[in-house]
Amino acid sequence: MDNLFALAADNLLSPIILFFGLGFFAAFARSDLSVPEAVAKGMSLYLLFAIGFKGGASVADHGIDGRLISALVAGAVLSFLIPFLAFALLRVLSKLSTIDAAAVAAHYGSISIVTFVASSSVVDSAGLDPEGYMVAVAAVMEAPAILSALWLVARSDGGGRMEAGLIREILLNGSIVLLVGSFLIGFVTGAEGLAMIAPFIVTPFNGVLCLFLLDMGLVAGRGLRAARADLRPPLLAFGLIMPPIGAAVGLVAGLLVGLSPGGLALLMTLSASASYIAVPAAMRVALPDANPSIYLTLSLGVTFPFNLTLGIPAYLAVAQAISGG
Amino acid sequence: MDNLFALAADNLLSPIILFFGLGFFAAFARSDLSVPEAVAKGMSLYLLFAIGFKGGASVADHGIDGRLISALVAGAVLSFLIPFLAFALLRVLSKLSTIDAAAVAAHYGSISIVTFVASSSVVDSAGLDPEGYMVAVAAVMEAPAILSALWLVARSDGGGRMEAGLIREILLNGSIVLLVGSFLIGFVTGAEGLAMIAPFIVTPFNGVLCLFLLDMGLVAGRGLRAARADLRPPLLAFGLIMPPIGAAVGLVAGLLVGLSPGGLALLMTLSASASYIAVPAAMRVALPDANPSIYLTLSLGVTFPFNLTLGIPAYLAVAQAISGG
Amino acid sequence: MDNLFALAADNLLSPIILFFGLGFFAAFARSDLSVPEAVAKGMSLYLLFAIGFKGGASVADHGIDGRLISALVAGAVLSFLIPFLAFALLRVLSKLSTIDAAAVAAHYGSISIVTFVASSSVVDSAGLDPEGYMVAVAAVMEAPAILSALWLVARSDGGGRMEAGLIREILLNGSIVLLVGSFLIGFVTGAEGLAMIAPFIVTPFNGVLCLFLLDMGLVAGRGLRAARADLRPPLLAFGLIMPPIGAAVGLVAGLLVGLSPGGLALLMTLSASASYIAVPAAMRVALPDANPSIYLTLSLGVTFPFNLTLGIPAYLAVAQAISGG
Amino acid sequence: MQTHDAKRVEIIIEAVMERRLTDALSEAGVTGYTVLPVLGGSGRSGQWSREGQVGRAAGMVSVICLIRPDRLDALLDAAFAVVDRHIGVVSISEAQVVRAERF
Amino acid sequence: MQTHDAKRVEIIIEAVMERRLTDALSEAGVTGYTVLPVLGGSGRSGQWSREGQVGRAAGMVSVICLIRPDRLDALLDAAFAVVDRHIGVVSISEAQVVRAERF
Amino acid sequence: MQTHDAKRVEIIIEAVMERRLTDALSEAGVTGYTVLPVLGGSGRSGQWSREGQVGRAAGMVSVICLIRPDRLDALLDAAFAVVDRHIGVVSISEAQVVRAERF
């Protein structure tokens, strides 16, 4: 427990979190501070490129682990299942319509890559050496949750357009392609490739992450300010309760797979995190009647800050405790 | 004097100044070279982030100095007072209307953060170690000058809309929030925080500054080319005489506060520099009848290049001579 | 020959080429992966800035070489002549109209700076130390080819508007100004200047190049996909045969000038490469009736990937073999 | 200069639907259109701005089509099949074009 | 397809005034509008382009409102209270909209 | 509010031709115009999008001019001298402006 508090305090005082806080504050104070869209998108490409490549190079370094396949399968299964838990919890807690509840559920089955990156940084600082292929697990978890949500809607009222093109579009969305592609290139080129581009993807990484989280803070804060009206207490409660539930399920899966403590913490984080890029876009296409303000606010305004500040250190502490670390 | 010439020559041949010159040349030659708006804005966020953070970390390192408060007060007073000097000088030298003269005066009371950054780089190269909180002084000097200018206008013809929202808007403008926020985060996270992100904000800093000044040269050159007609000799004279006057006032204030030679040089630079981002925006809202071409051309086309090339080394030489350095 | 295959294999497995391949794949799979226009343009400014500066600093370091002038003259002559070869070959191989053939020819006389950068990186890895002024040769080769193409058109039907403004526009286009300007600044500030900004322009260079080539792959792939219809076999053949012909001519010129093996490889690459930025823009103005789809697809979709993957290592192997390296 | 009647249709639509809309237009035989970026806006579903977006989920674009008047209905049918349940606005105005053979 | 008369108002205004304009529109009951970016332009106060700007001081945006004809005057009054002494241009044209209940 | 008749001309043209067009407009005495960015489009010369461009070669912009009706022909002549052999589209619509002395 002491460990947990120390970790949480440490985490809260890291520049990464403080810059997120600065963005949040600026948004609420209605400052005109903003990061140009192109720059924010450029930084997110950078982060995907960097973590994908480093993950691949790490797998090349450690050799392919027998658990790689089971971890990927576990990721897919988690992404399929968590939406059902989320949907059930929402129906109990709130009065959301089927469509809105399913749309929210899809977000929680999928993942937030920035939360994953922040978690990796905390796990690294704790001296752990997680499985490099967790990056690939993250990629696998992006999409399945969308199918679960569409099934939930189709079951009840036949709505939800699952057009042919949509699945392809989701599987080939830019983030997944760049993450997986960089992972494979990192794997193929290994330590030599990493040495060649490390001054770009390793040393300045944390600094870029600070700037990126400044922007996330701005966007999350602005979203929350605009959508306060939609955020009734039951929804807020959901946004805070769901992540630990997801993390618990992820923990079980990770133990079954036999991940290292660092890998466990990352899988818990992935399960606890909620998407705010790929899934919202898919929902606008497939479930246009679902209210975007609800799912975006929950995912970006509530769950993302919760995981970033309290969730990640908690998941790490639990993972270490359970692994007897 | 020798020292001064050597410093000036050294300064003129630094890559930073040469890239500014390249931009200036390209603009006058009507090259289509241009830096995308989003990239230029991204670089300016980077510079604010970096110097704010480094300033804060330096204060954390040296301990809070008793002179911190008096330096901040001095900055605010300078920003309030310099517009009156500038206004008086303009009335003597030129035939500008009250409104145009007041608008120009506001720019000279406020500051140019890039001039500050360039000056820091020169001060560092000279082996001095200025007070880290000079960054906070810079932030404090951004806004007060605007109030002085509005008062000057209100006194004469009752024009100038000081609406409720404007002060908030100025105090919370993006540059100030990011600069002060990064300063505080640098202060809180100290040497440890700095170590974490130094490969992003310290080592590549000068290179980014070169690219940024290339863009400043392009913009200043294009502005000057377009507004040559507005730039009559009396105005040009003002743009060259006002910076040394500001610097002299800054010098007195700095000596009263008891700054180190490096700090003195920075305060002189701040006093000598003129705003071209925050103040023009505020003037468009509060004094829409003032001619933007006049104040932008003076500030960006005349005073900025003057300070960058000749002013900064001169202020440093004077600061060192007077401090008996 | 063994050497050649090893080089080619090495080259194909470098992260730089693999990221190009990733972009190509993503484009063909119709992923929505994309690099924002401003970021892509920012990266290209960075590359020009970096290679220009490094070239200049290298010349400052080695002293001005007597061959500098003859190399520049050789570059200009190559750029003037190669379009005639290309035009003749196109008339033999394909049924393109005079205007289309001339427009394509202009592209092959001019150069691709990214191909040059990739080649420099391969040449460096091979332990060679090419003449720093090859960057200036690259700049000189950008424009003359355009004049040859316009002359080819004027000769046959009097079309092709060579308005007064166009030559100035081509000579002062942003890429040339930045490349030459950075070269001169690098030359003037030398080793000291380079030390100051090396952490920005040297260490992260290869990483930025990877991201940039990802974007090039996306753009080339999308272009090729869209223009498959225009790309009849004779044209495709031209896009693959012309580069080695250009390289051969460049080799002869380089031997006459007396370049080092590294310099030879670079001059061959420049001669083999085709423009896809400056020349297309000039063609839209001067030869609006030429079909942009043809020249862009050939240059960017066929010749660029060919040079990047097979051409560069081949040119290097030949340059080394002939120099007796 | 000789001009001809045309209709100018302006469709403001979510960016995620852009490709679906332009595909539908092409299928309906409308091969001329121009897409403009949108910075922000306000409507029944509230206010939004490009700055407030992490991804592309909530951005919008404006698609402008100039067409011959007799083809307006085909265009509107195709557009509404896509826009239908989505956030967005369609407006039509009279216009004149010069090179009529192009439309 | 059934269409209804509307007015299309296009207001080109300095970016620094954007929020003040949209606030004024909202107060006047105009809750539908779209903001487009502007690259450059020329007018009585000379020529400018986005490339020539260090900050946001001199940029412009274009605000487009589709409204019911009977609400045009309220909109113009609100807009001119803001645009008034500022650089900018307002133009109005006839339009047709499809889902009239939205305006 | 008192309004006056005007013409709204919208010229969608290749970005490389922008300066040539605005220069021609200025020479023809048209000193008011606004340039909007374009993301993509489709026409007789096929489909393109800003994402698919390495350089500025194939991008387009939209130039909007509000002018007094009696000056329309001068504007169109000037514009067509430039647009002529180039990819692009010109359309004209009726508009009302408020401060007529500005146009």
Ligand SMILES: Nc1ncnc2c1ncn2[C@@H]1O[C@H](COP(=O)(O)O)[C@@H](O)[C@H]1O
């Ligand atoms: N009356 C209107 N005039 C102009 N644009 C509108 C109007 N109503 C809606 N829009 C645009 O369409 C988007 C979605 O509108 P809505 O579906 O009403 O939420 C808004 O964000 C605006 O960009």
Ligand SMILES: Nc1ncnc2c1ncn2[C@@H]1O[C@H](COP(=O)(O)O)[C@@H](O)[C@H]1O
């Ligand atoms: N006649 C016009 N047609 C289109 N846009 C105009 C016109 N006049 C002015 N503008 C736009 O409004 C801005 C300010 O105009 P002004 O207030 O006349 O300087 C210009 O930079 C243009 O973007």
Ligand SMILES: Nc1ncnc2c1ncn2[C@@H]1O[C@H](COP(=O)(O)O)[C@@H](O)[C@H]1O
């Ligand atoms: N009918 C149209 N409506 C709107 N924009 C068009 C139309 N036709 C062409 N365009 C625009 O003009 C560009 C060039 O058209 P074109 O010269 O027909 O290839 C296209 O890429 C579109 O941006």
Ligand code: NA
């Ligand atoms: Na999850």
Ligand code: NA
């Ligand atoms: Na000042």
Ligand code: NA
């Ligand atoms: Na060539």
